[in-house]
Amino acid sequence: MRGGSVFERCVVVGGAGAVGRMFSHWLVRSGVAVTWLDLDAAGAGAGGVDGVRVVAGDVRRPGPEAVAVLAAADVVVLAVPEPVAWEAVEVLAPVMRPGAVLADTLSVKSRIAGRLRRAAPGLQAVGLNPMFAPSLGLQGRPVAAAVVTDGPGVRALVELVAQWGARVVEMPAEQHDALTAVQQAATHAAVLAFGLGLGELSADVGALRDSAPPPHLAMLALLARIAGGTPEVYFDIQAANPGAPAARQALGRGLVRLGQAVEAGDEETFEALFAELRGVLGEHGAPLEELCARMFTALR
Template sequence: MFEHCVVAGGTGAVGRMFADRLAASGAEVLCVDPAATGPGAVADDICAPGPATARALAGADLVLLAVPEAVALDAVRPVTRLMRTGALFADTLSVKEGVARRLRAEAPGVQAVGLNPMFAPSLPLPGRPVAAAVVTDGPAVRDLLALIADWGGQVVETTPDEHDRQTAAQQAATHAAVLAFGLALGELGADVAALRATAPPPHRTLLELLARVASGTPEVYWDVQAANPHAEAARQAVGRGLERLGRAVAGHRPEAFEALFDELRSTLGERNLTELADACADSFARPR
């Protein structure tokens, strides 16, 4: 299926996850990274491939870029010029439409798909969703998505634009809400240890989310907020939601507060409301 693969950024967490999976599936994998060392790796710039990297790109069945967006955009032309007919170009960017536009302009005949594992690479892949934003479909795209499914990933196909709009809600709005919650605790002078001692399940869950985000790499969360063209609208929507809540309470209008709940139930829909509420109840019932 994929005998020869090049993974640019293969020393990073996401690139390493895919490189290891591909190697375990029988592929010969070359990791290209300026900081790469050791066997199966070459220290090189994917935007200006040296002789060894160029040979590997020319013979690859799959070239996967697990690099920042600016690097991926600059790499599209030199990489696709070297790829053979029928080979697959893939990326793991958190924002898809930019690289999709570049691929359509620079390499319209190259099969391409953007992958976004919707979980931290430190977590196991089986059972977790992997968004697949198809740019140019073809047999190699189908083979890669089938391989990810064989690994146990839950492949969810989308378009680059749909992907970016969805992740603005899933990631940008979510992270903004969690970060704002943490900043509010700081402004309130909260004693987190004291909060934990009596925290009801919703508060405890938010504290856990805040701790997970705060212990992560800021650059990852910066990319979510800064690179997605729909992230600003998502943050503004979160802010407007707080303002609407504040107006309902400040105006001493319980009917307006109740109307907000009616709106929330409508947004969720009956089936999602029931299933998600049950899932939350199950989660809260587990002892910590």
Template sequence: MSGFPRSVVVGGSGAVGGMFAGLLREAGSRTLVVDLVPPPGRPDACLVGDVTAPGPELAAALRDADLVLLAVHEDVALKAVAPVTRLMRPGALLADTLSVRTGMAAELAAHAPGVQHVGLNPMFAPAAGMTGRPVAAVVTRDGPGVTALLRLVEGGGGRPVRLTAEEHDRTTAATQALTHAVILSFGLALARLGVDVRALAATAPPPHQVLLALLARVLGGSPEVYGDIQRSNPRAASARRALAEALRSFAALIGDDPDRADDPDRADAPDRADDPDRGDDPGHPGGFDGAGNLDGVFEELRRLMGPELAAGQDHCQELFRTLHRTDDEGEKDR
């Protein structure tokens, strides 16, 4: 038994809501799916209703529910907190699946400080399945319902990771907003370089193959979803600024001048291959050898990785083996 004899999943026709509705039903909960529009071809699959202004039938379901899970957009979820919690019976659990936590924490503090609540953010696409995958869990007010829902996630193969609201948004700004910005910026850079992607795919060493694969995966998704992740997280802008500053720092470390005239990809760049005064020859007195400074950067980043460094190296080696379907060690330096 799920611990929730009766549950309501708002937005249960969507991918995330559907995943949790299925989990609850498999555990024996009588689960009502609520949505503004029923799934195509299935008019009886859900109760059509607006959770921000519940009608009589939805209000009755909310009063009877042991769990109300909001699997909807943040704007809807925040507007729903006050009307939903006024209807919920004492001891019932409110949960949501928002990808940003600080706004919900403030709304609960204002309108429902005594209601048990946990936010669950699956850190994976629902189509990938929950087994073995992390689910960020932000507990606003603990209680037996929270414990039961986290156990249900574990029973479904998920791996709940408890975070505070602030920790969640800071972490996801790095794991989601920063990661997606890196991948899409990589794609934009390829476009600006005017390279032949077929030639890249045919000649790329493993790290580049991985980046191409990540770019392809992101491009198979919804621009709206990726844009919402960038705009909704209050720390995403800081993550993007950190990325831009890090790239500028790296360019300076290598001795790169973005405005230099000898860039071979500039249309007006002169041919300086035989220029004895060119400054980008490490052996020339006017040149720059970034190896020493890169040693310091590598040491700093190794300290940052800490005990995760060795595990990450092993993970990458396995990934490269998968790419090449071979048992050798793969390439380490390219």
């Protein structure tokens, strides 16, 4: 054991990305020797984490040096887009040593889980999905863990992430995708549609902000954060999750129901919608209302 970790060597494929850097930072702090495998070794090294070695190479077509570091690794983390991870699985299966762990950080888990079971049944494998932007920090935040092929290495990795301060939530890959279709795809779609509505209405954002009540200010802030992000990330969430189309359609139907009640002057139906929403929230309504009050207190 080194620095609280049973792992000695880890390869992070795509380590220069935000998620790859976050995992690299914490692995190094745990005493693990971390190597990045990146197509652009010079570019990756420029934005690296202290103590990380960088090897040039493509995980889909690894050269001798890349094969050597992959074969020696206790853990390989795929912090790459889904098409790259998809191809990498078949390459890594015969290269990684027995007992090593393959972890992915994809936002959709069911497809890669099926791929791993078919192409790499001998590898211990787990999907890890930090449910937050790495810039917010890991402490106390949820990391979804979808175990594909369990084993002592997977158990050790999940425990290590928890030791870093994350709140690890284990779930099957299919449940992960069903939840994130709501948590991410529906939420992002609602915020983006709100922003598109502002544009269609030719809204003066400065004037809106000056007199914004807390709910509107929160929506403006959410819109600014998402619109200031990387479109590729948000497109992947909408396009890759098999439950995303149904989530967007449900949002649309909700707007239609709301509009129909108001346009018909049907206050009774409108009140029934509120009762329905309270039923959706159930026992979680009161604590979530208190959380919202604390958030709004901080908004200025």
